[in-house]
Amino acid sequence: MKNSVFLIFSSLIFFYSSCAQDPENQVDDVTNTPFQAELLIDEMQIPWGMTFLPDGSMLVTEKSGEIIHFKNGTKTQIEGVPKVYARGQGGLLDIEAHPNYSENGWIYISYASEQGDEKGGNTALMRAKLQGNSLVDSEVLYKATPNTTKGQHFGSRIVFDNDGYLFLSIGERGDRDTNPQDITRDGGKIYRFNADGSIPKDNPFVNESGAKTAIYSYGHRNPQGLAKHPETGEIWDNEHGPRGGDEINIVKPGANYGWPVITYGINYSGTPITDETEKEGMEQPIHYWLPSIAPSGMAFVSTDTYKGYKGSILVGSLKFQYLERLVLDGNKVAKREKLMPEIGRVRDVKEGPDGLIYVAVEGKGIYKLVPNN
């Protein structure tokens, strides 16, 4: 009897584990990379986001509340930066120039803000223009509510799609049982705006009573990577799971990504959150990481600058302190590689307009990946 119970149990385990992805959860060490990493901007503490301007200069955020303008090898601190709620994971977060920056001059910034009556903070989105060394014409476009003194999950990545819509992620602010599944509340969502902050008329929940109409998709935990697929134009995200269960998803209008109803992760204590990993009406990830790498930043390689890299995804690992390359076979992850091992906590990765990859590392600064000849 005992044996048969054991057999049933172990065959169940085998059955479930064979359903789940498995080879993808191996990350390979790489001896030869088609690049050398060169430290371009040094002495930064937590470079959270970066963007490129048409004159070849860069704007980089420091989480503590500064913006650095890096031009011709010199760092300048920008004035007129919004006051941030620097607590826990909150602070000055992402920065993104409008795709038509040379015509309209708009720069978009996400940050943790105390705006509002309640104690604490929540994620805000603003835009401004750079005049000399100052931000001017600042406008707050969105402020998530309510404020909370919780330290987690501000999300905050910004990306534009090919139609000029702005996508912003906001994490569930440490309140997983209240926020992510409720479209009348902020948090645990990816939002879509027009470039002036207004809400597109065809956003999925514009006709739902009580809904936050800026919401584009929900059931997210803490997305800290957003990137536009260079060929399909779709927006992809990566997000932190709890212990295990970090995910890559393709962001679709009105879709529910399941947190915390379904997840491949468990609590930090090792206790289960749910035993469900899939459910009708909830999306399955393209990929999930076990164990968690703590993904932050996301970029597609769209050119042949680095031999063999075109079409792959780059993601920073905060936990294991390397840059991960995911090789795709269609929408499936076929292979994972560990680049820049032990470099430090990789916070952001971007492909610049020059086709080069830039990597933001905590305690170090911004690396440029210089291709081998």
Next chain:
Amino acid sequence: MVIRVFPLVILFFCIGTVSIFGQEADLEESMLRGEMVYMDFCVTCHLEDGKGVANTFPPLAQSDYLKNNREASIRGIKYGQQGEMVVNGVTYNNVMAPMGLDDSEIADVMNYILNSWGNWSDHFVTTDEVARVEK
């Protein structure tokens, strides 16, 4: 004489016991609040068991650094920490951002980490002690 002193002895004894129990109760309450702070701000890197992540995030459980560097530990939580540090013989080189905690929250979380996972400290961290630690 004996009769006069005896009640005094009893009185001192009682005061002593009350203050010891009082302090223990304070510590317990502070640790409970500290655990909430820990689960919010610290657990993602240092983990529930306080063991951290090998070579990346130093352990707090059975940590010689924490035991021997009380003021520097408070300073690290209060103002952030960057650069090399040696914990239990392993060199770590990482960044911990200041968490934006107020002094009472720092005292609570210090009491929690100083008295969890087999750690033990014979004196209580107060808000005043945290307030006195400068950058």
